[in-house]
Each structure stands twice: as C-alpha cells, then as structure tokens.
Amino acid sequence: MRSLLYFAAVLTAWFAGRVERPPGSTRVDLAPTVLVIEPWRLRQSPLEQLSVPSTLVLQACRCHDSSVRADRAGRLRRVAVWFLVAIAIGVLAVLAIRADAATPHASPWLTALDIATGLAFVVAAAVARGPSAERVLMGVVGVAWLTASFLPAARSLHQAVLIMSLIAFPAGRVRGLSRWLLACLAVPVAVGLLPQIGVAAVFALVALLVLIEGRRDIATGYPAVVAIAVAAVLAASWSVSRLRAEALDPTVALVGYELVLLAVAAAFPVAALAVIRSRARLADRLLAGERLAGLDGFAVVLGGVLSDASVEVFRWHGSSAGYVDERGRSVPTGGGERRWLTVADADGPVAIVAHQSPALDDSATAEAVTAAVRLAVRHERLQHEQQQQLAALEASRARIVAAADRERERAAAQLRDDVGVSLQLAQSELGAVRTAARDSVELESLDIVVGELVAAQIEIVKLVAGIPPAHLGSGRLHEALQALAQRSPVPVSVTVATDAASDQDTEAALFYVCSEALANAVKHADAKRIGITVRRVNRAIEAVISDEGRGGADPTGSGLQGLADRLTTLNGRLRVDSPPGAGTTVTAVVPN
Numbered sequence: 201m202r203s204l205l206y207f208a209a210v211l212t213a214w215f216a217g218r219v220e221r222p223p224g225s226t227r228v229d230l231a232p233t234v235l236v237i238e239p240w241r242l243r244q245s246p247l248e249q250l251s252v253p254s255t256l257v258l259q260a261c262r263c264h265d266s267s268v269r270a271d272r273a274g275r276l277r278r279v280a281v282w283f284l285v286a287i288a289i290g291v292l293a294v295l296a297i298r299a300d301a302a303t304p305h306a307s308p309w310l311t312a313l314d315i316a317t318g319l320a321f322v323v324a325a326a327v328a329r330g331p332s333a334e335r336v337l338m339g340v341v342g343v344a345w346l347t348a349s350f351l352p353a354a355r356s357l358h359q360a361v362l363i364m365s366l367i368a369f370p371a372g373r374v375r376g377l378s379r380w381l382l383a384c385l386a387v388p389v390a391v392g393l394l395p396q397i398g399v400a401a402v403f404a405l406v407a408l409l410v411l412i413e414g415r416r417d418i419a420t421g422y423p424a425v426v427a428i429a430v431a432a433v434l435a436a437s438w439s440v441s442r443l444r445a446e447a448l449d450p451t452v453a454l455v456g457y458e459l460v461l462l463a464v465a466a467a468f469p470v471a472a473l474a475v476i477r478s479r480a481r482l483a484d485r486l487l488a489g490e491r492l493a494g495l496d497g498f499a500v501v502l503g504g505v506l507s508d509a510s511v512e513v514f515r516w517h518g519s520s521a522g523y524v525d526e527r528g529r530s531v532p533t534g535g536g537e538r539r540w541l542t543v544a545d546a547d548g549p550v551a552i553v554a555h556q557s558p559a560l561d562d563s564a565t566a567e568a569v570t571a572a573v574r575l576a577v578r579h580e581r582l583q584h585e586q587q588q589q590l591a592a593l594e595a596s597r598a599r600i601v602a603a604a605d606r607e608r609e610r611a612a613a614q615l616r617d618d619v620g621v622s623l624q625l626a627q628s629e630l631g632a633v634r635t636a637a638r639d640s641v642e643l644e645s646l647d648i649v650v651g652e653l654v655a656a657q658i659e660i661v662k663l664v665a666g667i668p669p670a671h672l673g674s675g676r677l678h679e680a681l682q683a684l685a686q687r688s689p690v691p692v693s694v695t696v697a698t699d700a701a702s703d704q705d706t707e708a709a710l711f712y713v714c715s716e717a718l719a720n721a722v723k724h725a726d727a728k729r730i731g732i733t734v735r736r737v738n739r740a741i742e743a744v745i746s747d748e749g750r751g752g753a754d755p756t757g758s759g760l761q762g763l764a765d766r767l768t769t770l771n772g773r774l775r776v777d778s779p780p781g782a783g784t785t786v787t788a789v790v791p792n
Contacts (some may be wrong), residue, residue, distance in 0.1 A: 207775050216583065222451040222735050240349060241534045243258045252393060253679060265318070266615070273536075283785050284621060289319070289322055289342075289343070289346075290507075290767055292318075292343060292347060293315055293318070293319065293346060294347040295346075295349070295350045296314065296318065296346045296347075296349035296350060297311060297315060298350070299350035300314055300315075300349055310451070310454075310455075310507055313455065313458055314349060314458065315346070316462065317342075317345055317461050317462055317465075318342040318343070318345035318346035318460045319346075320340060320342065320461070320462050320465035321338055321339060321341045321342025321343075321345065321461075321468075322339050322342040322343070323464045323465075324338055324342075324465040324466065324468045324469055325338040325339030325342070325468075326339070326632050327469050328468055328469035328472040328473070329472055329473055329476055330370060330468070330472040330473075330475065330476055331370065331371050331373075331561075331563065332371025332372070333368070333371070333373060334365060334368060334369060334370055334371065334372030334472070335372070335472075336372070337361060337364055337365035337368060337372060337466055338465070339366050340361045341356075341358050341362050341365060341465075342465070342653045344357040344358035344360075344361050345358040345461070345632065353392070355392065356389055356390060356391070356392045356394075356399065357390050359389050359390075359399055359403075359430075360386040360387070360389040361386075361390075362387060362391035362426075362430070362464075362700055363382075363383070363385070363386045363402060363403065364383055364386050365425040366406050366410070366415050366426055366427050367379050367382060367383050367406060367409075367410075367423070367457050369422060369423045369471075370419050370422075370472065370475040371558055371559070371561035371565075372561075373558060373561050373684070374641065375558035376558065377560070378409060378413070379413075380406055380547045382402075382406060382409055385402050385405070386402075389402060395438075395665055396434055396437070396438045396531075397434070397435060397438045400430075400431045400432075400434035400435040400438065401431070403427045403428075403431035403434070404427065404431040405429070405431045406423065406427040407423075407427035407428045407431065408423045410424045410427065411424050413507075419475050419478070419559065419744055421471075422468075422471035426464050429460050429463070429464070430460060430464070431462075433456055433457050434457070437453040437456070440453075441453075468588070494522070494526050494580060495513040495514070495515060495526060495551070495576065495577070495580060495754075496513075496525075496526050498513055498573075498576045499511050499512050499513045502553070502572070502573075503555075504562070504568065506555065506557040506559050506569075507557065507559075508556055508559075510538060510554070510555060510556050511554070511555045511557070512525075512552065512553070512554045512555075513551055513552075513553050513554075513573060513576070514531045514533075514552050514554070515550070515551045515580070516548070516549040516550055516551060516552075517530075518548075523549075523551070523552050524759035530698045533552055533554075537556065538554045538555060539555055539556065539560070539568060540552055540553070540555075541553040541560055541569065541570065543570050543573045543574055543577070545574060546784040550573070550574055551573050551574075551577050552571060553569065556790075558627045565710065575751075594768075594769060594771075598791065614786065626653055630649055630650050631650065631764045632654070672704050672707040672708050672711065673701075673702070673703050673704035673707055674701055675696075675698075675700075675701030676707065676713060677696060677700075677701075677702075677710060677734065678694070678696040678706040678734075680707075680711055681694045681696065681711070681714055681732055681734070682694055684711075684714065684715060684718065685718075685732070688722060688723060688730070689729075690721070690722050690727055690728065690729065690730055691729050691730070692718065692729075692731070692732060693721055693729070693730075693732070694732045694760070695731075695732070695733045695734070695735075696733075696734040696735075696736065697735040697736060699735075700734045700735055700736050700741055702741050702790070702792045703792075705770060706741060706770060706790050706792055708733065709767055709770055709788070709790060710743045710774065710788060710790065712742065712763060712766060713743055713745070713763050713766075713767070713774070713786065713788040714732050714743060714745055716759050716760070716763055717745035717784075717786040718730060718732070720753065720760075721745070721749055721784065722760065722783075723746050723748040724749075724753070725749025725750055725751070725783070725784055726749050726750055727747035727748055727749035727783075729748060730745065730746070730747045731744075731745070731746050731747075732744070732745050733746075736792075737789070739791060739792065740772075740791045740792055741787050741789070741792045742787065742789050743787070743788045744785065744786070744787050744788075745785070745786045746783065746784070746786075747784055748783045749783055750780070750781060750783075751778045751779050751781055751782060751783050751784050752778055752779075752780040752781075753776060753778035753783050753784045755776035755778070756776075760774065760776060760786075763788070767788055767789075767790060770790050770791070771790075771791050772788060772789055772790035772791065773788075773789055774786070774787070774788050775787045775789075
C-alpha cells in the first residue's frame with residue numbers, strides 16, 4: 201500500500217504540473233479563501249509517516265477576482281480527477297502484478313513487460329495532445345490490458361477498444377455509416393466471440409477502411425499502420441499455431457504482441473502532435489499558391505484538403521440577415537445529413553461551411569478552417585470593392601472621353617457651319633468687289649485677301665478632318681470613313697461589313713483609330729495604298745488599317761498610345777504590327 205500511495209502521489213503531482221493555466225489568469229492573494237494544491241514539504245503529514253516525500257499541500261489564498269477563483273477551482277477539480285485516476289491505475293497495476301505472479305512459469309521480466317504495456321497506453325494518453333475523446337480511448341486500452349491480467353473474461357477488451365480508437369482517430373468520434381458498421385464488430389471482439397484470426401480480420405478491415413476513406417496524411421497513416429501491424433502479428437501467431445503447433449512458443453508470441461502494442465502506445469503522442477501541426481497549417485495550405493475563384497473555388501480547394509467533395513461555403517448577407525451563395529440566392533442552413541461550421545468575427549457572422557468531414561470535429565482543424573474561410577471571405581469582399589472602384593473609375597474615364605468627343609464635335613461643327621460658311625460668304629463678296637475694281641493695286645490687294653480666305657478654309661477643313669461627325673452610330677461609320685478616304689492624298693479602300701454597326705461611342709473610337717492610322721501612313725510610311733476594313737468578329741467590332749509602306753512604326757508613340765487608352769475605356773485593345781520594310785497593320789478591337 202505504501203508503494204501504491206507513493207505512485208499515486210507522484211503521478212498526481214506530475215499531472216498537476218501539466219495543467220495549463222488559461223491565458224491572462226493571475227495569482228492574487230486576497231480574500232476569500234480558495235484551496236489550491238501546491239508542491240510543498242509538509243511536516244507531520246500522513247505521507248511523511250510512510251517515509252514518502254510530501255508533494256501535496258492545501259494552501260489557502262484569498263482572491264476577489266471571480267475569474268481567478270473559477271480558474272483555481274477548475275484546476276483543483278482537474279487535479280482531483282487526476283488523483284483519482286492515478287489511484288485507480290495504481291490499484292489495477294497492483295492487481296495485475298499479483299495475478300501475473302500467481303501464474304505458472306511466472307517471470308519478473310515478463311510481469312514487468314506486461315505491466316509496462318498497459319501503463320504505456322495510460323502514459324501516452326496523458327502526455328498526448330489533441331481531443332480528449334481520443335486520448336480517453338487510448339487510455340482505456342491500457343486499463344483494459346491491465347484488467348485482463350486478473351480478469352480473464354476481459355482478455356479481448358483491449359483489442360475492441362483499440363479498434364474503436366483507430367476508427368475514431370484523430371477526433372475521437374466515429375462518423376459515417378461504414379465506420380459505425382465496422383465499430384459494431386468491436387462488440388463480438390470485446391466479449392471474445394471471434395477467434396484470433398477473426399480479430400486479425402477486423403483489424404485488416406479497419407486498415408482498409410481508413411485507407412479508402414482517408415487522405416494521405418498522418419491522420420490516415422497512423423491508424424492504418426497500427427491496424428496492419430496488429431493484424432499481421434495476430435495472423436502470424438495464429439497461422440504458426442495451426443500449421444506448426446510444436447514450433448510455436450506462446451511466450452515468444454506474447455512478447456512479440458506486447459512489443460507491437462508498446463510501439464503503438466509510443467507512437468500515439470507523436471501522431472497526435474503531427475495531426476495538430478498539420479491542422480494548424482491548414483489555413484496556409486488553403487490560401488497559399490491557389491488562385492481562388494470566389495467562395496465556390498475556395499470550397500473546391502477546401503473539399504480537396506478535407507477529402508470531402510460535399511463542402512460548400514456560403515457568405516453572410518447582412519441585408520437579408522441570412523446566408524447566400526455566389527449568385528446571391530438565400531440558402532437554408534441546418535438539418536439534413538450535412539453538418540454546419542459557423543464562421544464569425546468581432547462584427548458578427550461571416551460565413552457558414554456545409555460539410556460531411558469528420559476532420560472538422562477536431563477543434564484545431566475547425567479553428568484552422570474557420571481562419572481560412574474568414575480570410576477568403578475578406579479577400580472576396582476586398583476584391584468586390586476593388587472591382588466596384590475599378591468599374592466606377594472606368595465609367596468615369598469613359599464619360600470624360602465621351603464629353604471631350606462631344607465638345608470636339610461641337611467645335612468642329614461650329615467651324616464648319618459658322619466660320620467656314622462666313623469665310624465662303626466673304627470670299628464671294630470679295631469676288632464681286634474684285635470684278636468691279638479697275639485699279640491694279642486694289643486688284644492685287646483683293647487677290648491677297650481672297651488667297652488668305654481660301655487658305656483659312658483649307659486649314660479649317662484639315663482641322664476638322666480628323667473629327668467624326670456628330671451623328672455617328674447605327675452604322676454611320678461607313679459614311680464617315682468614306683469621307684475620310686476621299687480627302688486622303690493616297691488611295692484608300694474602305695470595307696465595312698453590314699453587321700458591324702454599333703453605338704456612337706464605339707464607332708467614334710474606331711473612327712479616331714482609322715483617322716490616326718491613316719494620317720501616320722500618309723506622313724511617315726510613304727504608303728502607296730491603304731486599306732481599311734471594319735467587321736464583326738464573334739462579340740466584338742474589329743477595325744484593321746493596313747498599308748504597304750516602310751514599316752517600323754513605334755507603338756509607344758503618343759498618338760497610338762492615346763488611341764490605346766481610348767479603347768481601354770471601352771474594354772477594347774489596340775495591336776500594332778509593323779516589321780521594318782513590310783508595312784504596318786493597326787488592329788483595334790472593341791467588345792460589342
């Protein structure tokens with residue numbers, strides 16, 4: 201009994217040291233009194249009378265902070281539970297030692313290996329991180345193993361519990377019909393209804409199910425490897441006992457089985473930690489290196505990570521006070537076979553994830569997915585705002601260009617209709633005056649004035665030649681290009697398809713492109729012939745201006761760059777192909 205109390209005291213003190221204090225909690229010695237277990241040496245303690253180092257003491261502290269009081273009360277309850285668990289494990293260990301010592305051919309090292317196997321699972325459950333349910337299952341494996349030493353009816357109980365823990369790994373919960381059906385096979389295993397080869401077959405089925413339903417990570421690898429190892433050692437010993445019974449040493453078979461179980465217990469904390477780290481990096485894996493196309497694209501990536509093709513993500517719509525899909529349609533939540541993971545931030549609901557993945561039962565996984573969804577929704581929201589701002593900017597630029605075009609057309613119309621007509625009238629009147637004049641000096645002066653008027657009219661024609669008529673649109677581009685070609689000193693062929701009619705802004709932009717390209721060909725390309733073709737290509741209007749000049753045009757020049765900017769306001773584009781010595785081809789495309 202002295203050894204048992206010593207073992208329980210040491211275990212409890214060690215577990216008490218592992219209890220984590222919640223962030224932000226403090227130790228304040230005020231009133232009222234709260235009991236806290238502290239490491240302390242206490243004189244005249246019952247443990248000291250048994251020559252056991254005193255490790256526990258109830259120390260009074262006084263505290264006014266209710267959160268600190270609740271924290272310490274919770275720690276006290278947890279330590280008390282650990283103390284009771286340690287007592288129970290110690291009792292089981294003592295009973296197992298006595299039962300092993302009473303068996304024929306008892307051996308100290310066999311007894312030690314047997315007890316170590318059971319305690320290994322208990323210690324692995326205590327030191328491992330992760331969901332409590334899975335840790336409890338692994339600890340119960342050790343309890344069942346120790347119990348089988350003095351209760352022969354429970355000799356297969358540890359195998360049934362191990363099957364449940366492997367099926368439920370890593371969250372500690374069984375999800376899905378197939379896993380529940382397989383978990384039902386643990387019942388006949390527990391009561392010993394299945395022979396050894398039958399138990400091996402159940403472990404093999406566990407490995408097969410995990411590999412089929414799982415994905416390639418530690419959450420699949422650990423249970424699959426454990427199930428295969430246990431199935432292999434059970435099947436091997438059964439086969440040898442049937443084929444060559446005289447060659448089978450039961451002690452060797454038992455030791456081999458115990459060594460496999462020790463490896464299973466030792467690997468459990470490592471596997472649990474690897475799962476936690478993998479889940480913690482889930483948000484990075486979701487968002488890094490992926491070009492997400494909205495929440496639907498994000499859901500596809502998330503479903504691939506979780507091996508769940510049913511994953512859908514719906515964002516919160518504040519105006520309708522509900523969740524909507526990518527098209528803005530309201531989505532009813534809750535009910536059905538799918539489960540729902542709600543994502544929220546400080547401002548309220550953000551999104552909800554519909555899924556069927558048992559991986560989200562793990563709190564670390566759910567937290568990582570929540571963080572990733574929150575970032576994805578924020579990313580989509582910022583993209584939407586940016587697109588709205590860009591659309592507003594493009595609309596503003598289009599309005600400015602259109603206003604400038606209207607003002608330019610108005611000025612051209614005034615020059616043609618007002619100034620041009622006035623100059624023509626003045627020229628006619630001067631012609632009549634010149635006819636009546638007889639003095640040579642007067643005639644010479646009148647000739648100079650008439651020449652200046654003619655030159656002014658020519659300058660006005662040249663000035664307004666590159667400005668389209670105000671009535672462009674609905675196919676009138678053909679007439680404007682014909683008039684432009686007639687004023688060109690170089691022969692120009694104009695071809696406009698009948699289905700190439702468009703709105704005023706599009707035809708005006710194409711007119712400016714044709715006018716600028718024609719002027720460049722006349723001035724710089726030394727072209728002998730120029731062709732203009734306007735046609736509809738799919739859902740766009742295309743204008744192609746080509747010449748057979750010297751080529752080598754600079755597409756970054758101010759004129760062509762200005763045309764490219766103009767087309768950008770209509771979501772169009774400009775391409776210039778001008779290899780030296782092979783002519784120039786300017787292509788403008790405007791969606792329509």
